[in-house]
Amino acid sequence: MIGEKIQYAPNRNGKLISINEAKRGLACNCICPACKSVLIARKGDVRIPHFAHYKNNSCATGYQTSLHLLAKELPASLPAFSASPDITSLIWLPMPFADGII
Ligand SMILES: [Zn+2]
Numbered sequence: 001m002i003g004e005k006i007q008y009a010p011n012r013n014g015k016l017i018s019i020n021e022a023k024r025g026l027a028c029n030c031i032c033p034a035c036k037s038v039l040i041a042r043k044g045d046v047r048i049p050h051f052a053h054y055k056n057n058s059c060a061t062g063y064q065t066s067l068h069l070l071a072k073e074l075p076a077s078l079p080a081f082s083a084s085p086d087i088t089s090l091i092w093l094p095m096p097f098a099d100g101i102i
Pocket of ligand 1: 033034035036056059060061062
């Protein structure tokens, strides 16, 4: 099930990469964000591409920790916005009601 497959993992430089940009196999040079063991990029033709632990199969939190790291990086990738909107650009428009315009 894709919901439990690791799709993002940090490489040895600490950069979080997706399975789509990772090289196949051990060449991905990624480690599990939870247990720090070596990951392998499985990019075959049968199953959906994902990272898997190369030797340690007992790690139960790698997937959740990878999502946590991804969520922490999202705000930096979003466009900047102002927390206080420019109220001078708001225009009051009369609202039509059944009795006329108020
Ligand atoms: Zn792990």
